[in-house]
Amino acid sequence: xxxxxxTAVMANPVRSAFGPGRDGQVVVNIGPSHPATHxxxxxxxxxxxxxxxxxxVHCGYLHRGFEKECESHTWTNVIPYVDRLNYCSGLINNFAxxxxxxxxxxIQITPRCRYLRTxxxxxxxxxxxxxxxxxxxxxxxxxTAFLYLVMIRDYIYEHLAALTGARVTYTxxxxxxxxxxxxxxxxxxxxxxxxxxxxxxxxxxxxxxRNRIFIDRTRDVGVISSxxxxxWGFTGPILRSTGVPRDLRKDAPYLAYGELDxxxxxxxxxxxxDRYYVRMREMDESVHMIRQLMDALPAxxxxxxxxxxxxxxxxxxxxxxxxxxxxxxxxxDGPQVPAGEVYTAHEAPNxxxxxxxxxxxxxxxxxxxxxxxxxxxxxxxxxxxxxYQLADVIPTFGSVNMIGGECDR
Amino acid sequence: xxxxxxxxxxxxxxxxxxxVALVRGMLVLDVEPAVLLRTVGDLKAEHGFDLLLDIxxxxxxGRTPRFDVVYHLYSTRHFLRIRLKVRxxxxxxxxxxxxxxxxxxxxxxxECHDMYGIVFRGNGDLRPILLYEGFDGxxxxxxxxxxxxxxxxxxxx
Numbered sequence: 128x129x130x131x132x133x134t135a136v137m138a139n140p141v142r143s144a145f146g147p148g149r150d151g152q153v154v155v156n157i158g159p160s161h162p163a164t165h166x167x168x169x170x171x172x173x174x175x176x177x178x179x180x181x182x183x184v185h186c187g188y189l190h191r192g193f194e195k196e197c198e199s200h201t202w203t204n205v206i207p208y209v210d211r212l213n214y215c216s217g218l219i220n221n222f223a224x225x226x227x228x229x230x231x232x233x234i235q236i237t238p239r240c241r242y243l244r245t246x247x248x249x250x251x252x253x254x255x256x257x258x259x260x261x262x263x264x265x266x267x268x269x270x271t272a273f274l275y276l277v278m279i280r281d282y283i284y285e286h287l288a289a290l291t292g293a294r295v296t297y298t299x300x301x302x303x304x305x306x307x308x309x310x311x312x313x314x315x316x317x318x319x320x321x322x323x324x325x326x327x328x329x330x331x332x333x334x335x336x337r338n339r340i341f342i343d344r345t346r347d348v349g350v351i352s353s354x355x356x357x358x359w360g361f362t363g364p365i366l367r368s369t370g371v372p373r374d375l376r377k378d379a380p381y382l383a384y385g386e387l388d389x390x391x392x393x394x395x396x397x398x399x400x401d402r403y404y405v406r407m408r409e410m411d412e413s414v415h416m417i418r419q420l421m422d423a424l425p426a427x428x429x430x431x432x433x434x435x436x437x438x439x440x441x442x443x444x445x446x447x448x449x450x451x452x453x454x455x456x457x458x459x460d461g462p463q464v465p466a467g468e469v470y471t472a473h474e475a476p477n478x479x480x481x482x483x484x485x486x487x488x489x490x491x492x493x494x495x496x497x498x499x500x501x502x503x504x505x506x507x508x509x510x511x512x513x514x515y516q517l518a519d520v521i522p523t524f525g526s527v528n529m530i531g532g533e534c535d536r
Numbered sequence: 537x538x539x540x541x542x543x544x545x546x547x548x549x550x551x552x553x554x555x556v557a558l559v560r561g562m563l564v565l566d567v568e569p570a571v572l573l574r575t576v577g578d579l580k581a582e583h584g585f586d587l588l589l590d591i592x593x594x595x596x597x598g599r600t601p602r603f604d605v606v607y608h609l610y611s612t613r614h615f616l617r618i619r620l621k622v623r624x625x626x627x628x629x630x631x632x633x634x635x636x637x638x639x640x641x642x643x644x645x646x647e648c649h650d651m652y653g654i655v656f657r658g659n660g661d662l663r664p665i666l667l668y669e670g671f672d673g674x675x676x677x678x679x680x681x682x683x684x685x686x687x688x689x690x691x692x693x
Contacts, residue, residue, distance in 0.1 A: 141669060144661065186665065187664070187668070192675065194651075195682060196682070199682060357586055358640070359640050360639070360640025371612070378615040467559075467560070469560050469562075470617065470619065472617075479589065481590060483606070494594050496590070496592045498608065506643030506644070507639055507640065536666070
Protein backbone atom coordinates (compact mmCIF):
# COMPACT_ATOMS: atom_id res chain seq x y z
CA UNK A 128 0.00 0.00 0.00
CA UNK A 129 1.27 3.49 -0.81
CA UNK A 130 1.94 5.93 1.94
CA UNK A 131 -0.93 8.46 1.78
CA UNK A 132 1.24 11.38 2.81
CA UNK A 133 3.79 10.73 0.06
CA THR A 134 0.97 10.60 -2.49
CA ALA A 135 -0.31 13.87 -1.18
CA VAL A 136 3.08 15.52 -1.69
CA MET A 137 3.11 14.50 -5.32
CA ALA A 138 -0.47 15.37 -6.04
CA ASN A 139 -0.84 18.65 -4.26
CA PRO A 140 0.85 21.97 -3.66
CA VAL A 141 -0.23 21.61 -0.04
CA ARG A 142 0.20 18.78 2.41
CA SER A 143 -2.89 18.16 4.47
CA ALA A 144 -2.46 17.68 8.19
CA PHE A 145 -4.63 14.58 8.06
CA GLY A 146 -5.62 11.97 5.52
CA PRO A 147 -8.97 10.41 4.66
CA GLY A 148 -10.26 7.04 5.67
CA ARG A 149 -9.76 6.94 9.42
CA ASP A 150 -12.81 5.91 11.46
CA GLY A 151 -15.06 6.27 8.47
CA GLN A 152 -14.35 10.00 8.26
CA VAL A 153 -14.90 11.76 4.99
CA VAL A 154 -12.46 14.48 4.03
CA VAL A 155 -13.68 17.22 1.74
CA ASN A 156 -11.68 19.94 0.11
CA ILE A 157 -13.15 23.43 -0.28
CA GLY A 158 -11.29 25.86 -2.47
CA PRO A 159 -8.83 27.39 -3.17
CA SER A 160 -11.10 28.61 -5.93
CA HIS A 161 -14.65 28.27 -4.74
CA PRO A 162 -17.57 30.59 -5.41
CA ALA A 163 -18.56 30.73 -1.75
CA THR A 164 -15.18 31.47 -0.20
CA HIS A 165 -14.55 35.11 -1.00
CA UNK A 166 -10.84 35.14 -1.31
CA UNK A 167 -8.58 32.39 -2.52
CA UNK A 168 -8.27 30.04 0.40
CA UNK A 169 -8.34 26.29 0.81
CA UNK A 170 -10.14 24.54 3.62
CA UNK A 171 -9.66 20.83 4.12
CA UNK A 172 -12.32 19.50 6.44
CA UNK A 173 -12.82 16.10 8.03
CA UNK A 174 -16.50 15.28 8.43
CA UNK A 175 -18.54 13.11 10.70
CA UNK A 176 -21.82 13.10 8.83
CA UNK A 177 -22.50 16.79 8.30
CA UNK A 178 -20.42 17.82 11.30
CA UNK A 179 -16.96 19.24 10.80
CA UNK A 180 -14.57 17.50 13.17
CA UNK A 181 -11.24 18.86 12.02
CA UNK A 182 -10.15 21.67 9.76
CA UNK A 183 -6.87 22.45 8.06
CA VAL A 184 -6.73 25.92 6.52
CA HIS A 185 -4.22 26.65 3.79
CA CYS A 186 -3.47 30.17 2.71
CA GLY A 187 -0.79 31.55 0.45
CA TYR A 188 -2.52 31.31 -2.92
CA LEU A 189 -2.33 35.09 -3.25
CA HIS A 190 1.24 35.40 -2.02
CA ARG A 191 3.11 37.84 -4.22
CA GLY A 192 6.25 38.57 -2.26
CA PHE A 193 5.08 41.95 -0.97
CA GLU A 194 7.71 42.15 1.76
CA LYS A 195 10.53 41.13 -0.57
CA GLU A 196 9.38 43.57 -3.22
CA CYS A 197 9.35 46.46 -0.74
CA GLU A 198 13.03 45.99 -0.02
CA SER A 199 13.89 47.18 -3.51
CA HIS A 200 11.47 50.11 -3.74
CA THR A 201 11.79 53.60 -2.34
CA TRP A 202 9.72 54.45 0.71
CA THR A 203 7.28 56.37 -1.48
CA ASN A 204 6.97 53.65 -4.10
CA VAL A 205 5.81 51.19 -1.46
CA ILE A 206 2.53 53.11 -1.02
CA PRO A 207 0.76 51.59 -4.08
CA TYR A 208 1.70 48.14 -2.78
CA VAL A 209 0.17 48.68 0.65
CA ASP A 210 -3.12 49.62 -1.07
CA ARG A 211 -3.33 46.04 -2.20
CA LEU A 212 -3.12 44.48 1.24
CA ASN A 213 -6.67 44.94 2.45
CA TYR A 214 -8.19 46.08 -0.82
CA CYS A 215 -11.54 46.83 0.80
CA SER A 216 -10.06 49.67 2.83
CA GLY A 217 -6.86 50.68 1.12
CA LEU A 218 -6.79 54.11 2.73
CA ILE A 219 -6.27 52.71 6.22
CA ASN A 220 -3.27 50.73 4.97
CA ASN A 221 -1.93 53.91 3.37
CA PHE A 222 -2.22 55.94 6.53
CA ALA A 223 -0.81 53.27 8.84
CA UNK A 224 2.20 52.83 6.59
CA UNK A 225 2.77 56.57 6.20
CA UNK A 226 2.53 57.05 9.94
CA UNK A 227 5.20 54.40 10.48
CA UNK A 228 7.59 56.13 8.10
CA UNK A 229 6.75 59.50 9.65
CA UNK A 230 7.65 58.06 13.05
CA UNK A 231 11.08 57.13 11.71
CA UNK A 232 11.46 60.60 10.21
CA UNK A 233 10.14 62.20 13.40
CA ILE A 234 7.47 64.20 11.58
CA GLN A 235 4.26 65.61 13.02
CA ILE A 236 1.56 65.84 10.37
CA THR A 237 -0.56 69.00 10.04
CA PRO A 238 -3.91 69.26 11.87
CA ARG A 239 -5.93 69.24 8.64
CA CYS A 240 -4.12 66.13 7.44
CA ARG A 241 -4.69 64.45 10.79
CA TYR A 242 -8.42 65.14 10.61
CA LEU A 243 -8.70 64.14 6.98
CA ARG A 244 -6.87 60.89 7.60
CA THR A 245 -9.18 60.11 10.50
CA UNK A 246 -12.25 60.97 8.45
CA UNK A 247 -11.14 58.85 5.51
CA UNK A 248 -10.15 55.96 7.78
CA UNK A 249 -13.64 55.88 9.21
CA UNK A 250 -15.17 56.24 5.75
CA UNK A 251 -13.09 53.25 4.62
CA UNK A 252 -14.16 51.30 7.66
CA UNK A 253 -17.79 51.82 6.64
CA UNK A 254 -17.03 50.61 3.11
CA UNK A 255 -15.14 47.58 4.43
CA UNK A 256 -17.84 46.55 6.90
CA UNK A 257 -20.50 47.08 4.22
CA UNK A 258 -18.61 44.67 1.97
CA UNK A 259 -18.22 42.12 4.71
CA UNK A 260 -21.83 42.23 5.89
CA UNK A 261 -23.18 42.31 2.33
CA UNK A 262 -21.15 39.30 1.23
CA UNK A 263 -21.96 37.22 4.27
CA UNK A 264 -25.67 38.00 3.94
CA UNK A 265 -25.62 37.13 0.26
CA UNK A 266 -24.05 33.79 1.05
CA UNK A 267 -27.04 33.10 3.27
CA UNK A 268 -29.34 33.96 0.38
CA UNK A 269 -30.26 37.53 1.33
CA UNK A 270 -29.98 39.08 -2.10
CA THR A 271 -31.97 42.23 -1.33
CA ALA A 272 -29.81 43.05 1.67
CA PHE A 273 -26.73 42.48 -0.44
CA LEU A 274 -27.89 44.87 -3.13
CA TYR A 275 -28.85 47.58 -0.64
CA LEU A 276 -25.47 47.44 1.08
CA VAL A 277 -23.40 47.18 -2.06
CA MET A 278 -25.27 50.12 -3.52
CA ILE A 279 -24.16 52.30 -0.60
CA ARG A 280 -20.67 50.91 -0.87
CA ASP A 281 -20.59 51.84 -4.50
CA TYR A 282 -21.63 55.40 -3.70
CA ILE A 283 -18.69 55.49 -1.29
CA TYR A 284 -16.29 54.03 -3.86
CA GLU A 285 -17.30 56.54 -6.50
CA HIS A 286 -17.15 59.34 -3.99
CA LEU A 287 -13.63 58.28 -3.04
CA ALA A 288 -12.78 58.04 -6.74
CA ALA A 289 -13.71 61.74 -7.03
CA LEU A 290 -11.13 62.45 -4.35
CA THR A 291 -8.35 60.00 -5.14
CA GLY A 292 -8.89 59.02 -8.75
CA ALA A 293 -9.43 55.33 -8.05
CA ARG A 294 -12.24 53.20 -6.69
CA VAL A 295 -10.26 50.64 -4.74
CA THR A 296 -6.51 51.16 -4.92
CA TYR A 297 -6.25 54.78 -3.90
CA THR A 298 -2.53 55.48 -3.26
CA UNK A 299 -3.74 58.62 -1.54
CA UNK A 300 -1.53 58.78 1.53
CA UNK A 301 1.85 60.43 1.24
CA UNK A 302 4.73 60.47 3.67
CA UNK A 303 4.14 63.72 5.52
CA UNK A 304 0.66 64.36 4.19
CA UNK A 305 -1.81 63.47 1.48
CA UNK A 306 -1.81 63.41 -2.30
CA UNK A 307 -4.28 66.31 -2.65
CA UNK A 308 -6.85 68.29 -0.75
CA UNK A 309 -10.61 67.76 -0.97
CA UNK A 310 -12.21 68.79 -4.26
CA UNK A 311 -15.02 71.35 -4.40
CA UNK A 312 -18.29 70.09 -2.96
CA UNK A 313 -16.88 66.82 -1.65
CA UNK A 314 -18.19 67.28 1.88
CA UNK A 315 -21.67 68.15 0.59
CA UNK A 316 -21.86 64.86 -1.27
CA UNK A 317 -20.45 63.08 1.79
CA UNK A 318 -23.35 64.36 3.82
CA UNK A 319 -25.83 63.10 1.20
CA UNK A 320 -24.25 59.65 1.23
CA UNK A 321 -24.35 59.46 5.02
CA UNK A 322 -28.08 60.24 4.96
CA UNK A 323 -28.66 57.52 2.39
CA UNK A 324 -26.50 55.17 4.41
CA UNK A 325 -28.76 55.66 7.42
CA UNK A 326 -31.86 55.03 5.35
CA UNK A 327 -30.57 51.77 3.90
CA UNK A 328 -28.93 50.51 7.09
CA UNK A 329 -32.31 50.98 8.75
CA UNK A 330 -33.83 48.69 6.13
CA UNK A 331 -31.10 46.10 6.76
CA UNK A 332 -31.83 46.16 10.49
CA UNK A 333 -35.50 45.63 9.67
CA UNK A 334 -34.82 42.80 7.27
CA UNK A 335 -32.14 40.91 9.15
CA UNK A 336 -31.88 41.57 12.89
CA ARG A 337 -34.91 39.56 13.96
CA ASN A 338 -35.12 37.36 10.91
CA ARG A 339 -35.75 33.77 11.96
CA ILE A 340 -33.67 32.25 9.15
CA PHE A 341 -30.74 34.55 9.83
CA ILE A 342 -30.81 33.95 13.58
CA ASP A 343 -30.99 30.18 13.14
CA ARG A 344 -27.99 30.23 10.86
CA THR A 345 -25.84 32.56 12.94
CA ARG A 346 -26.81 32.45 16.64
CA ASP A 347 -24.56 30.01 18.54
CA VAL A 348 -22.61 29.21 15.39
CA GLY A 349 -18.87 29.79 15.30
CA VAL A 350 -18.68 30.63 18.99
CA ILE A 351 -15.36 31.60 20.54
CA SER A 352 -14.59 32.68 24.09
CA SER A 353 -12.60 35.80 25.03
CA UNK A 354 -9.71 33.74 26.40
CA UNK A 355 -9.52 31.65 23.25
CA UNK A 356 -9.76 34.71 21.04
CA UNK A 357 -6.82 36.37 22.80
CA UNK A 358 -4.82 33.15 22.79
CA TRP A 359 -5.27 32.83 19.02
CA GLY A 360 -4.31 36.46 18.47
CA PHE A 361 -7.75 37.68 17.36
CA THR A 362 -8.23 41.43 17.31
CA GLY A 363 -10.82 43.80 15.92
CA PRO A 364 -14.52 42.89 15.55
CA ILE A 365 -13.92 39.20 16.29
CA LEU A 366 -12.35 39.95 19.66
CA ARG A 367 -14.96 42.59 20.43
CA SER A 368 -17.77 40.19 19.53
CA THR A 369 -16.66 38.07 22.50
CA GLY A 370 -17.30 41.00 24.84
CA VAL A 371 -13.76 42.39 25.15
CA PRO A 372 -13.85 46.14 24.45
CA ARG A 373 -10.36 46.35 22.98
CA ASP A 374 -10.00 48.97 20.31
CA LEU A 375 -6.77 50.78 19.52
CA ARG A 376 -8.72 53.94 18.71
CA LYS A 377 -9.80 54.06 22.34
CA ASP A 378 -6.91 52.35 24.13
CA ALA A 379 -4.02 54.18 22.50
CA PRO A 380 -5.62 56.99 20.49
CA TYR A 381 -3.75 57.87 17.31
CA LEU A 382 -4.64 60.43 14.60
CA ALA A 383 -7.58 62.49 15.92
CA TYR A 384 -9.40 59.72 17.78
CA GLY A 385 -8.53 61.16 21.16
CA GLU A 386 -10.67 64.21 20.34
CA LEU A 387 -13.75 62.31 19.20
CA ASP A 388 -16.78 61.00 20.98
CA UNK A 389 -17.53 57.37 20.15
CA UNK A 390 -18.33 54.04 21.71
CA UNK A 391 -16.75 50.62 21.30
CA UNK A 392 -19.56 48.15 20.60
CA UNK A 393 -19.07 44.63 21.93
CA UNK A 394 -20.94 41.35 21.55
CA UNK A 395 -22.20 38.88 24.12
CA UNK A 396 -20.92 35.46 23.19
CA UNK A 397 -18.68 35.74 20.15
CA UNK A 398 -20.82 33.95 17.58
CA UNK A 399 -21.62 34.85 13.99
CA UNK A 400 -24.59 36.95 14.99
CA ASP A 401 -22.47 39.02 17.36
CA ARG A 402 -19.87 39.59 14.68
CA TYR A 403 -22.59 40.79 12.31
CA TYR A 404 -24.02 43.09 14.94
CA VAL A 405 -20.68 44.47 16.10
CA ARG A 406 -19.87 45.41 12.51
CA MET A 407 -23.26 47.07 12.04
CA ARG A 408 -22.83 49.10 15.21
CA GLU A 409 -19.26 50.02 14.34
CA MET A 410 -20.45 51.51 11.08
CA ASP A 411 -22.91 53.70 12.99
CA GLU A 412 -20.11 54.84 15.28
CA SER A 413 -17.95 55.59 12.25
CA VAL A 414 -20.69 57.73 10.73
CA HIS A 415 -21.04 59.54 14.04
CA MET A 416 -17.29 60.21 13.99
CA ILE A 417 -17.32 61.34 10.36
CA ARG A 418 -19.99 63.95 11.20
CA GLN A 419 -17.90 65.27 14.11
CA LEU A 420 -14.82 65.41 11.89
CA MET A 421 -16.69 67.26 9.12
CA ASP A 422 -17.75 69.90 11.60
CA ALA A 423 -14.33 70.31 13.16
CA LEU A 424 -12.19 69.99 10.01
CA PRO A 425 -9.46 72.61 10.39
CA ALA A 426 -8.22 74.73 7.49
CA UNK A 427 -4.58 74.92 6.55
CA UNK A 428 -2.04 72.93 4.59
CA UNK A 429 -2.29 69.15 4.20
CA UNK A 430 1.43 68.51 3.82
CA UNK A 431 4.17 69.22 6.32
CA UNK A 432 6.82 71.67 5.26
CA UNK A 433 9.69 69.22 5.19
CA UNK A 434 11.93 68.87 2.15
CA UNK A 435 13.11 65.41 3.23
CA UNK A 436 9.87 63.78 2.16
CA UNK A 437 7.34 66.18 0.61
CA UNK A 438 7.68 67.07 -3.07
CA UNK A 439 8.12 70.78 -3.80
CA UNK A 440 5.33 72.58 -5.60
CA UNK A 441 5.26 72.07 -9.34
CA UNK A 442 5.72 75.71 -10.31
CA UNK A 443 8.85 75.87 -8.14
CA UNK A 444 10.25 72.74 -9.77
CA UNK A 445 9.94 74.50 -13.11
CA UNK A 446 11.42 77.80 -11.98
CA UNK A 447 14.19 77.23 -9.44
CA UNK A 448 17.11 74.84 -9.45
CA UNK A 449 16.95 73.91 -5.75
CA UNK A 450 13.39 72.65 -6.06
CA UNK A 451 14.21 70.83 -9.29
CA UNK A 452 17.07 68.98 -7.60
CA UNK A 453 14.92 68.35 -4.52
CA UNK A 454 12.21 66.83 -6.69
CA UNK A 455 14.73 64.75 -8.63
CA UNK A 456 16.40 63.38 -5.50
CA UNK A 457 13.09 62.52 -3.85
CA UNK A 458 11.90 60.63 -6.92
CA UNK A 459 15.16 58.90 -7.84
CA ASP A 460 16.68 58.18 -4.41
CA GLY A 461 13.57 58.28 -2.27
CA PRO A 462 13.16 60.05 1.05
CA GLN A 463 16.25 59.52 3.21
CA VAL A 464 14.86 57.85 6.30
CA PRO A 465 17.16 57.68 9.33
CA ALA A 466 18.23 54.29 10.63
CA GLY A 467 15.97 52.72 13.21
CA GLU A 468 13.00 50.47 13.57
CA VAL A 469 9.39 51.12 14.35
CA TYR A 470 6.15 49.22 14.80
CA THR A 471 3.01 51.23 14.13
CA ALA A 472 -0.44 49.77 14.43
CA HIS A 473 -3.82 51.10 13.37
CA GLU A 474 -7.23 49.68 14.10
CA ALA A 475 -8.09 48.36 10.64
CA PRO A 476 -11.62 47.05 9.97
CA ASN A 477 -10.43 43.50 10.64
CA UNK A 478 -8.20 44.16 13.61
CA UNK A 479 -4.73 45.35 14.40
CA UNK A 480 -2.85 46.21 11.23
CA UNK A 481 0.79 46.70 12.14
CA UNK A 482 3.72 47.84 10.07
CA UNK A 483 7.15 46.84 11.32
CA UNK A 484 9.78 48.83 9.46
CA UNK A 485 13.54 48.55 9.73
CA UNK A 486 15.64 51.23 8.15
CA UNK A 487 19.41 51.29 7.89
CA UNK A 488 19.29 54.84 6.56
CA UNK A 489 18.62 55.59 2.91
CA UNK A 490 15.84 55.62 0.41
CA UNK A 491 14.55 52.06 0.72
CA UNK A 492 13.32 49.92 3.60
CA UNK A 493 15.80 47.32 4.83
CA UNK A 494 12.98 45.17 6.11
CA UNK A 495 9.27 45.67 6.01
CA UNK A 496 6.84 43.37 7.72
CA UNK A 497 3.09 43.57 7.94
CA UNK A 498 1.19 42.22 10.90
CA UNK A 499 -1.97 41.48 9.00
CA UNK A 500 -5.10 40.65 10.98
CA UNK A 501 -6.44 38.26 8.33
CA UNK A 502 -3.37 36.04 8.46
CA UNK A 503 -3.56 35.76 12.22
CA UNK A 504 -7.29 35.04 12.02
CA UNK A 505 -6.65 32.22 9.59
CA UNK A 506 -4.33 30.72 12.19
CA UNK A 507 -7.22 30.40 14.63
CA UNK A 508 -10.25 30.09 12.38
CA UNK A 509 -10.36 26.32 12.88
CA UNK A 510 -11.63 27.04 16.38
CA UNK A 511 -14.66 28.71 14.85
CA UNK A 512 -15.35 25.95 12.33
CA UNK A 513 -14.79 22.72 14.24
CA UNK A 514 -17.87 21.21 15.81
CA TYR A 515 -20.35 22.91 13.50
CA GLN A 516 -22.03 21.88 10.27
CA LEU A 517 -20.29 21.89 6.94
CA ALA A 518 -22.84 24.44 5.72
CA ASP A 519 -21.75 26.77 8.55
CA VAL A 520 -18.24 27.01 7.16
CA ILE A 521 -19.33 29.61 4.64
CA PRO A 522 -21.20 32.06 6.95
CA THR A 523 -18.47 31.75 9.58
CA PHE A 524 -15.83 32.50 7.01
CA GLY A 525 -17.89 35.44 5.87
CA SER A 526 -18.11 36.84 9.39
CA VAL A 527 -14.34 36.56 9.84
CA ASN A 528 -13.87 38.59 6.65
CA MET A 529 -10.66 37.05 5.40
CA ILE A 530 -9.02 39.33 2.83
CA GLY A 531 -6.65 37.39 0.61
CA GLY A 532 -4.43 40.31 -0.28
CA GLU A 533 -3.72 41.03 3.34
CA CYS A 534 -3.52 37.43 4.50
CA ASP A 535 -1.07 36.20 1.88
CA ARG A 536 0.84 39.40 1.10
CA UNK B 537 -0.34 59.15 29.87
CA UNK B 538 1.19 56.49 27.65
CA UNK B 539 4.70 57.56 28.56
CA UNK B 540 3.91 57.26 32.26
CA UNK B 541 2.50 53.77 31.75
CA UNK B 542 5.57 52.79 29.75
CA UNK B 543 7.91 54.04 32.47
CA UNK B 544 5.91 52.24 35.13
CA UNK B 545 6.05 48.98 33.19
CA UNK B 546 9.74 49.48 32.57
CA UNK B 547 10.34 49.91 36.26
CA UNK B 548 8.29 46.83 36.99
CA UNK B 549 10.17 44.70 34.47
CA UNK B 550 13.54 45.86 35.79
CA UNK B 551 13.07 43.71 38.86
CA UNK B 552 11.79 40.55 37.20
CA UNK B 553 13.12 40.38 33.68
CA UNK B 554 15.91 42.87 33.30
CA UNK B 555 16.76 46.23 31.78
CA VAL B 556 14.31 47.12 29.02
CA ALA B 557 15.02 49.85 26.49
CA LEU B 558 12.42 52.35 25.37
CA VAL B 559 12.45 52.98 21.62
CA ARG B 560 9.77 55.13 19.94
CA GLY B 561 7.06 54.29 22.45
CA MET B 562 7.90 50.61 22.54
CA LEU B 563 9.61 48.51 25.17
CA VAL B 564 12.48 46.63 23.59
CA LEU B 565 14.32 43.71 25.11
CA ASP B 566 17.17 41.57 23.79
CA VAL B 567 16.79 38.00 24.94
CA GLU B 568 19.20 35.09 24.95
CA PRO B 569 17.75 32.09 23.04
CA ALA B 570 18.09 29.88 26.11
CA VAL B 571 15.78 32.01 28.25
CA LEU B 572 13.26 33.06 25.59
CA LEU B 573 10.53 30.66 26.61
CA ARG B 574 10.87 31.55 30.28
CA THR B 575 10.93 35.30 29.59
CA VAL B 576 7.82 35.19 27.44
CA GLY B 577 6.13 32.92 29.96
CA ASP B 578 6.90 35.48 32.68
CA LEU B 579 5.71 38.37 30.56
CA LYS B 580 2.46 36.55 29.92
CA ALA B 581 1.83 35.26 33.41
CA GLU B 582 3.22 38.07 35.57
CA HIS B 583 3.03 41.23 33.52
CA GLY B 584 -0.12 40.85 31.47
CA PHE B 585 1.36 40.57 27.96
CA ASP B 586 -1.31 38.17 26.84
CA LEU B 587 -1.61 38.85 23.11
CA LEU B 588 1.10 37.62 20.76
CA LEU B 589 0.96 40.06 17.86
CA ASP B 590 3.66 38.95 15.55
CA ILE B 591 6.75 36.87 14.94
CA UNK B 592 9.16 37.72 12.19
CA UNK B 593 12.89 37.82 11.52
CA UNK B 594 15.53 40.12 10.11
CA UNK B 595 18.49 38.92 8.11
CA UNK B 596 21.84 40.65 8.65
CA UNK B 597 24.24 38.84 6.30
CA GLY B 598 27.84 39.22 7.42
CA ARG B 599 26.90 39.64 11.03
CA THR B 600 27.28 36.79 13.51
CA PRO B 601 24.85 35.62 14.62
CA ARG B 602 23.10 36.31 11.36
CA PHE B 603 19.40 36.44 12.22
CA ASP B 604 17.23 38.43 14.58
CA VAL B 605 13.97 36.74 15.43
CA VAL B 606 11.57 39.50 16.46
CA TYR B 607 8.51 39.07 18.66
CA HIS B 608 5.85 41.66 19.35
CA LEU B 609 3.54 41.24 22.32
CA TYR B 610 0.66 43.36 23.50
CA SER B 611 -0.95 43.69 26.86
CA THR B 612 -4.74 43.96 26.67
CA ARG B 613 -4.68 45.20 30.27
CA HIS B 614 -2.00 47.90 30.12
CA PHE B 615 -2.30 48.73 26.37
CA LEU B 616 1.45 48.47 25.97
CA ARG B 617 3.62 46.67 23.47
CA ILE B 618 6.94 44.97 23.96
CA ARG B 619 9.40 43.82 21.33
CA LEU B 620 11.72 40.90 22.02
CA LYS B 621 14.73 40.14 19.89
CA VAL B 622 16.59 36.88 19.82
CA ARG B 623 19.78 36.44 17.85
CA UNK B 624 20.26 33.09 16.15
CA UNK B 625 23.25 31.91 14.09
CA UNK B 626 23.05 30.73 10.49
CA UNK B 627 24.62 27.38 11.35
CA UNK B 628 21.86 26.50 13.79
CA UNK B 629 18.88 28.80 13.31
CA UNK B 630 16.82 27.32 16.11
CA UNK B 631 14.71 28.93 18.79
CA UNK B 632 12.09 27.54 21.13
CA UNK B 633 8.55 27.62 19.86
CA UNK B 634 5.97 29.73 21.69
CA UNK B 635 3.15 27.44 20.54
CA UNK B 636 2.69 26.14 24.08
CA UNK B 637 2.03 29.67 25.34
CA UNK B 638 0.10 31.21 22.43
CA UNK B 639 -2.00 29.48 19.80
CA UNK B 640 -1.26 32.38 17.48
CA UNK B 641 2.43 31.43 17.46
CA UNK B 642 1.78 28.42 15.22
CA UNK B 643 1.02 30.34 12.03
CA UNK B 644 3.59 33.05 12.66
CA UNK B 645 6.30 30.46 13.17
CA UNK B 646 5.28 28.61 10.03
CA GLU B 647 5.58 31.83 8.05
CA CYS B 648 8.92 32.69 9.61
CA HIS B 649 10.17 29.19 8.82
CA ASP B 650 9.03 29.62 5.21
CA MET B 651 10.68 32.95 4.74
CA TYR B 652 13.91 32.61 6.74
CA GLY B 653 14.37 28.93 7.50
CA ILE B 654 14.27 29.56 11.23
CA VAL B 655 13.44 26.31 13.04
CA PHE B 656 11.08 26.58 15.98
CA ARG B 657 11.81 23.76 18.38
CA GLY B 658 8.56 22.32 19.66
CA ASN B 659 6.31 23.47 16.82
CA GLY B 660 5.36 20.19 15.18
CA ASP B 661 3.75 21.84 12.19
CA LEU B 662 6.25 23.79 10.13
CA ARG B 663 4.71 22.96 6.76
CA PRO B 664 4.94 25.69 4.12
CA ILE B 665 2.17 28.21 4.55
CA LEU B 666 2.59 31.11 2.15
CA LEU B 667 4.88 29.09 -0.13
CA TYR B 668 4.15 25.67 -1.60
CA GLU B 669 5.47 22.18 -1.03
CA GLY B 670 8.81 21.85 -2.75
CA PHE B 671 9.75 25.55 -2.76
CA ASP B 672 13.50 25.79 -2.88
CA GLY B 673 15.14 28.28 -0.49
CA UNK B 674 13.95 31.00 1.85
CA UNK B 675 12.89 34.06 -0.11
CA UNK B 676 13.25 36.79 2.51
CA UNK B 677 16.88 36.00 3.18
CA UNK B 678 19.02 38.69 1.66
CA UNK B 679 20.98 36.17 -0.42
CA UNK B 680 17.81 35.09 -2.21
CA UNK B 681 17.86 37.44 -5.21
CA UNK B 682 14.54 38.92 -6.25
CA UNK B 683 14.82 37.56 -9.79
CA UNK B 684 15.71 34.01 -8.72
CA UNK B 685 13.51 31.42 -10.37
CA UNK B 686 12.17 28.26 -8.86
CA UNK B 687 12.63 24.80 -10.41
CA UNK B 688 9.67 23.62 -12.43
CA UNK B 689 7.18 21.63 -10.42
CA UNK B 690 6.07 18.33 -11.88
CA UNK B 691 2.61 18.35 -13.39
CA UNK B 692 0.17 17.73 -10.59
CA UNK B 693 -2.66 15.33 -11.22
